[in-house]
Amino acid sequence: MISLRYWPFVLKQVWRHRVRTLLTVAGVATAMYLFVAIQAMQRGVAEATEASAADTTLVVYREDRFCPFTSRLPEYYLPQIERIDGVTSAVPVRVVVNNCRASLDVVTFRGVPDERFADTIGRDANITSGTLEGWQRRSDAALLGETLAARRGLKVGDQFDAAGITAYVAGIITSDQPQDQNVAYVHLDYLQQQTDKKLGTVTQFNVKVDDPAKLEQVAAEIDALFDAAEQPTTTRSEKAFVAQVAGDMIELIGFTRYLGWGCLIAVLALVGNAIVLSVQDRIKEHAILQTLGYSGALIGRLIVTEAVVLGVLGGLVGAAGALATIRLTRVSFSVDGLSIPIDADLHLLATGLLIAVTLGVLAGLVPAIQAARRPIATCFRAV
C-alpha cells in the first residue's frame, strides 16, 4: 500500500477535514450497521434451517398441523418409535408457547420426561448455573436457555410466569442450538397437568437417529407406522421442520438480502462521493505534491488509502454498533415457538471490515487514477 511515513499525512487529511469525515463516517456507519444486522438475520435463518451433514434430529408431529400448539399426539407412540431401526432415542415433548405468532419475545415451554432431558438438548449444551439434580427435585422446576434468561433477567431461584404457567428457575443452559435459546425445559407431566389437566398427550416426539444418512428413511418409516392410526404423523428433520413452520418469515428475511446489497452500494456511493469531492477540491494540492516530487502513482495510493480509512472508520463504528446491539438485546425471531436467533460474532465484524476495506479501495480507485494522470501545469492554471 503506502509506506508508513505517509500515514500521518493521510490521517491528518482525515482528521482535519473533520466535517466531511464525520458526515461520511456517519453515513457509512449507518449503512454498515444495517448490513451487519441483515447478515446476522440471514445467518440466523441459515443456522436454524439449513441442513448440515451432522443433523441427526427428527421431529414427529401431527399431520397437517403447522403450529406446534395445535399438534396432539398420544404419548404411547413412544415405544413404537423407539423400536424402529436406526433410532437411538426418542423424547416425547409437550410444547407450550406464550405467543403462537411471529414475535420477538417468545417463551417456549418444552415438557420432557425427567430421565430423557439429556437427549433433547443440543450435543454441546451445558448447564452453566444451577444443576440437573436441582431441576429433577422440584416438580415446577425449569431449565432456561441462556438467551431467554438474559432477556428476562432471570437467575437460579427466581420464579417466572409465561403462558399462564408459573415455573421455578432451577438452572440455565448454554447451547449451540438455536432451538435451545428461548426455551424453558420443564417436566412433561407438570406441563401436561398445567395445560391439559390430564396426562398422555404430547405435541411432538424428538427423535435422534444414529446416522445422518438414515434421516429420510427413518422419517418415512415413522409416518408409515402411524399412517392408518387415528392420529397420523408427519416427520421431518428438525431444520426442515423449522423451515416449514417459519416459511413466511424466512422468505421475508431472505428478501432483506437485497437490502444488504443496497447498504453496500450506499457505502460505495458515500465514500466515493466524499473522495470525488475532496479530490476535486484538492486538484491544486495534488499538483503541489507532484511539483514537490510526488509521483502520480503515489498520489493515487494516498487517495485510495484515505478512502479506505473513511470506509474502515464507518465500517468499524457501524459493525461494532450492530454487534453490540445484537449481543446486548439478544433478539431472536420466533414463529410458533421456534426460534430464529439473530446471531452476530467477531467473524461477522471481521467480514464487515473486510468489505469496508474493499469498498474503500473501489470508491477511491477512479478519483485516484484521475488525480494521478492529471497534468501538473494545467492544474495550477485551472484554479
Added chain:
Amino acid sequence: MALIECRQLTKTYRKGESTIKPLDRLDLDVEQGSFLALMGPSGSGKTTLLNLIAGIDHPTSGSLTIDGQNIAKLSRSKLAAWRSDNVGYVFQLYNLVPVLTAYENVELPMLLHPISRKERHERVATALSLVGLADRHDHYPRQLSGGQEQRVAIARAIVTDPAILVADEPTGDLDKPSALAVMDLLTRLNQELGKTLIMVTHDAQTAEYANRTLHLDKGRLADDSVQAAFSGETATTQGAAS
C-alpha cells in the same frame, strides 16, 4: 557546460482549431550558481519556461539538458523523482497545503526521502530557522501573513537541498516590507548556499537583485543583459561550487 541548456525549446498548446506557441525555439544557457530574472509581458511564456525547467511540464520539441541530463526525455515517474532531487518551486500564491502546519508543509518533500524521523526533523527545523520562522512551526497557513507563508514555501522548496530554485513572481502578492524580506532571503540562498535561481518578475526593482535579466516576448528571448555589478560575484560563486 552550463547547468541548464535549452536548445530549440518549443512548447505548443492546441486550443480547438488554433495552436498557441508560448515558447518558440528558445535557446538559453543558465550557469550554475547564477541568479536569472525573467521579465516580459503577461502571456509571453515566462511561466511556461519555468515549468519546463522545473520538470512539471514536457516540451513539445527541442532539448532541455540539466546537469548533463536531457529531462525532456524522462518518463513521468522518472521526472517526479528528478524533481524531488533537483528543483524547488516557489509560487506567487505560496501554495501551502492549508490543513498542514508550517512544519508539516516543509516536511512534505522530505517524506519522499527514506531517512530517519530524527534526521527528517532536523532538516525541517533547519530549513524553518533558515527562513526565520522556527517559532511558527505549528502555525497553519491561515494563521500566517503572506510574507510568512512565502517564507514557509521557500523553506519547503529548499529543504531537500536542490541545486535549482525556480520562483514565479514570488513577491507579486506581497507588500513592500514582506517583498524585501523574501528577496533578501532568495539572494542569500543564491549567494551563500550557491543555489541556481531563476525568478519571474514583473517588477524592474525586484529584477535588480538578479545578476542577469532576460526579457521574453511571444515565446522568444528579447535581449540578455548581464548586470555588471553582480557578474564578478557570479564568477566567484561558480568557482566555489564547481
